[in-house]
Amino acid sequence: MSEAEVKSESVGTVVVAGAANLAIAIAKLVAGLISGSAAMLSEAAHSVADTTTEVLLYLALRRGAKPADTRHPFGYGKESYVWAFLAALFTFVAGAGFAITHGVTTILVHEHSGNYLISYVVLAISFVIEAISLARAVRQVRSESRRWRTSPRRFLRLTADTTVKAVFLEDSAALIGLLIAGVGLGLSQLTGDELYDGVASILIGVLLLVVAAILATSNISLLVGRAVPERIHREIERDLAGLPTVDRIDTLMTMQLGPEDILVAAKVDFRDDATGADIEAAADEAERRLTERYPEIAYVFLDPTRSLPGLEGRRARRTQEGSPQESASPQP
Known part of the structure; x- marks a missing residue:
């Protein structure tokens, strides 16, 4: 799969998720207002937060794909992490804040109107739509994990494409939130006690907090300047060390400039x-080898240097100041 196809697939995944969340948000809001259920209104806030998040993620993909210019010679890839971080903050403030606050209010003072049927219908329809959206995200995760020759779980943990990660986590959280809302409604209907509806609302808020924290942490790491995963680092080092005129690699540093750079x-x-x-020939060959293996490598800089004494057989340092490290055993 080419880089252009990957970007197109990411945009499609975000658009599908955004359209689904918008339709679901409207339905949940109507059901919540009619039924008076705190869990349903919290789920409506959840879907509104997810819809806004998809808009911000769409901006992340578009802004991050802008070509390099004289003011930004390495491109705008890191801008995508700014928008993705704002999306995580919105989920934290709007979605989780409303759900937890409304849940506490329901436990303390709110009385349910007793109209449960419309809530169950909307929850069932929402579950189907969210499952379809999640299925598309899962397909992309599996496709890209195969491209990077790793497991889907490891891909999600290490990927620099936080838009795919965000859609997958948000759709997964949405399905879990729907189940929590359904259980809360059912228990409130059976017992006549609004405690369960309020608790369900609070749990949905906590779920959103967890997702927001994971996404915010990931985007902050990439904004600061994260290196490529260990396996890819080792393969880059082996390719460079295998050049005919190279004695050894003294220092090797990598950085994710964007989701695909x-x-x-x-x-x-x-x-x-x-x-x-x-x-000069070695530098050209290094770029050819690396971009052939990983088309996402956009820049390769080699600095000829005299090796420090006593470093034969050791791995390249990761930073200029770091001490040399012994070769590590391959990670899974």
Whole structure:
């Protein structure tokens, strides 16, 4: 799958999720107002938060895809993390805040109107729509995990494409939230006690807090400048070390510039008999090898340097200041 196809698939996943959440939000709001259920109104707030999040994620994809210019020579990839971080904050403030506050209010003072049927109907329809949206997100996660030769779980944990991660987590949380709302409504109807409806609303809020915290943490890490995963780092190091005129790699640093852009910088000790032409040819070959293996690698910078004494057989340092590390065993 090409980079353009990946971006197109991500946009499609976000658009499908946003359209589904908007329709569901309206239905839940109507059901919540008619029934007076705190859990239904919290689910409506949940869907409104998710819809707004999808809009922000769409902006993240579009803004992050802007081409590089003189003011931003490495492109606008990191801007996508800014919008994705704002999306996580909105989920935290609007969705979770309303759900928890309304749940507490319901437990203390609210009385249910007693009209449960419309809530059950909306919950059932919403579950089907959210399941369809989640199925698309799952297909993309599986497709991209195969492209990166890793498991879907590991891909979700390490991916730099936080839009896919956000849609997957939000749709999963939405299905769980619908089940919680249904249980809360059912218990309130059976017992006549609004405590269960209020507790369900609070649990939905807590669920949103967890999702928002995971997404915010991931985007902050990428905004600061996160390296590629360990397995990819090792493969890049092996490719560079395998160049004919290279003695060893002294320092290797990588950074995610955006969901589909990676920067590679290395201090390379070339053989003493390597000429300037040999070094130029090695630099061209390094870029060809790396971009062939990982098309997401957008920039490759090699700095010829004399190796420090006593480092033979050791792995490249990750930073200029870091101490040399022994070769690590492969991670799964």
